[in-house]
Amino acid sequence: MRHLSFRATLLASFLLIAASLAAAVAGGWRGMEAVVHAIQDDKQRALALSDAARALGERSVELERSARQYEVLGEPTLARRFDAALAEARPALALLESASPALAREVAAWRVSADHVAAWLASLAAPQPADRAEEDAREDPQSATTTGRIAPPAAEDELRSLGVRAGRLAEALNQHLGDRDRALMGTLEGERRAVTLQILAALVLAGALAGLAGWWLLRPLGRIEHAIGELGENRLARPIDIGGPADLRRLGARLDWLRLRLTELESDRKRVLRHVSHELKTPLASLREGVALLDDGVLGTLAPGQREVTGILAHSARTLQERIEQLLRLNASQFDARSLHLQPTALLPLLREVVEEQRLPARARGVTIRLAGEAPIVRADGDKLRTVFSNLLANAIAYSPAGGRVRIELGLAAENVVIDCGDEGPGIEPDELERIFEPFFRGRRSPPAKTGGGSGIGLAIVREFICAHRGSVRALPSDRGAHFRVELPHA
Structure with missing residues (x-):
């Protein structure tokens, strides 16, 4: 057969x-x-x-x-x-x-x-x-x-x-x-x-006969579907081996070829990103240093128009440097997501530490943070989860209006620990609930008291780390503000 x-x-x-x-x-x-x-x-x-x-x-x-x-x-x-x-x-x-x-x-x-x-x-x-x-x-x-x-x-x-x-x-x-x-x-x-x-x-x-034929035909189809899902989630380490009829085995071989090709492209992308980022940092540092010398008047006193130009150059150089560093952090997060150090982790003490770290930015904006609920011990990488909750809480504080409130609630749903994070900001458009986790994507609703907004890297890192823990993170529809839900397995 x-x-x-x-x-x-x-x-x-x-x-x-x-x-x-x-x-x-x-x-x-x-x-x-x-x-x-x-x-x-x-x-x-x-x-x-x-x-x-x-x-x-x-x-x-x-x-x-x-x-x-x-x-x-x-x-x-x-x-x-x-x-x-x-x-x-x-x-x-x-x-x-x-x-x-x-x-x-x-x-x-x-x-x-x-x-x-x-x-x-x-x-x-x-x-x-x-x-x-x-x-x-x-x-x-x-x-x-x-x-x-x-x-x-x-x-x-x-x-x-x-x-x-x-x-x-x-x-x-x-x-x-x-x-x-x-x-x-x-x-x-x-x-x-x-x-x-x-x-x-x-x-x-x-x-x-129907059961045997179904097993013979549907089993490779299920494996093909699973392999395509892994390719879509960028899990390229496992080889694709499809059995069954000859044409399905040929399709499996083509999928494995695609996996190898995607692995090569991913490696090339990371290598190019790493090299370009490092190559840009050196001339950018020289550019910033030259702008600072001009601004300090080392080469002579600047006219008001010239000082305005140097201010614009300094601001653009700092923005460019931040973007390069964010690219490096995103690249590093994708690498770190594949190397977790799992150990029993108590979520409530971890969240208390994160809230304490964000206390000063919240106080500066007059934002109140409320932490409630209980959760069992989970096997997780505490450092990665600290980054996840820090990014979510920092976004909630940044997008909250002055005097607003941020709530973090822990609970259980079936075999998962559920962490809800909500704010009272402008929220997310319904058609952007899924795209909000894409790198560099920014929603149409801007924060009320922040010019320029973020770069869209933080939520992408959140999804990388949560998916590495075999969990899920979603942006849920909300009448007021943004509502993010993180689910982690604990059984």
């Missing part, structure tokens, strides 16, 4: 599932078709046997009537009628005899009785001595008939038994047909159970 593509594997799985279900349906259909044909054939045979039994009953009555009329009248046509009725009964006898051993025994008994009656009638047709007839007439004149023939008692019993045996044959036939119906119903029930088992087995097999 390693040489099959995704589409070929999917098609093969579908065909196998369809084949298993089709085999179960075809097997059940053949079995039920055979049972239906057997029931139809049995019903036709039952009708034929019923007709034969009815015909035999009618022939039995006709045989008895013909024999008794012949006994009394002695007409040869009556004997021939008896023989014709007996001949008509023979096909029905043969059909009933072939149905079952029980019916064969009853047919044999009926034949014996019919043969005895036929033999008696043949004896009646033979001429009798005259003296014997006269002697019989003299002994019992009332019993003599016009022909002088009298039925012996054994022949009378056999003649009466023809109808009785025909009735027994009908009863035996009904019993036989009932047994056949019950046997067919049993066969039908057995076939129904067999079809049910076949369908259940086919469903189990189809489910197993």
Whole structure:
């Protein structure tokens, strides 16, 4: 299966599932078709046997009537009628005899009785001595008939038994047909159970095939999704190895090539940033020193216009130096985020220290800081978290109006420690809640008492350090001010 593509594997799985279900349906259909044909054939045979039994009953009555009329009248046509009725009964006898051993025994008994009656009638047709007839007439004149023939008692019993045996044959036939119906119903029930088992087995097999195909196809898709997510989060250390169908394995190889390429580009970016930053610092230091010499009047007294120009140059040089240092700090934070020194850390004492460090800037702006809540011990890098909370609190103080309040609250949510930081400043536009963590991004709302604003580096460092702790940081919608939520795992 390693040489099959995704589409070929999917098609093969579908065909196998369809084949298993089709085999179960075809097997059940053949079995039920055979049972239906057997029931139809049995019903036709039952009708034929019923007709034969009815015909035999009618022939039995006709045989008895013909024999008794012949006994009394002695007409040869009556004997021939008896023989014709007996001949008509023979096909029905043969059909009933072939149905079952029980019916064969009853047919044999009926034949014996019919043969005895036929033999008696043949004896009646033979001429009798005259003296014997006269002697019989003299002994019992009332019993003599016009022909002088009298039925012996054994022949009378056999003649009466023809109808009785025909009735027994009908009863035996009904019993036989009932047994056949019950046997067919049993066969039908057995076939129904067999079809049910076949369908259940086919469903189990189809489910197993679907599960195997799903595992074979979806597992590499999940790994591809995870690999793309790691690429998007700049986690490039782990190689990408995708199994499954051939085309997905080729896609995994291309993703791993992309990972290596991104690793090279990231290394080049950091190297260029580091080199450029350092290369800029040297001429920038010379520029600042020259501006300071001009401003101090070392080369002569400056006119008011010239002093204004040197002031602008000094301010721009300081701003440029701050930007370079921020770039270096951002680069360093991305490197430090990958080397955490985890140890049990109590968040509440750590936050108290951060609040104490920011006490002077807050007092200068008249901002009140409120710290509340409790949180369990977490495994974290205390220095990195100190930087995170310092940046958040410094931003909250800088963006708060004079006399405003900053609140920091600790709590629990499921298996995470939650730290909320909110202020009463201008807040963040709804469409900027996610972009606010991008490096160098500045929102449209400016702080009320700060010209120029920050550089957009602090929140980017916050996200770097929190993601390194496998936590999350978000800017939440708020009716007043900005609201940041940090979540750290503690379980």
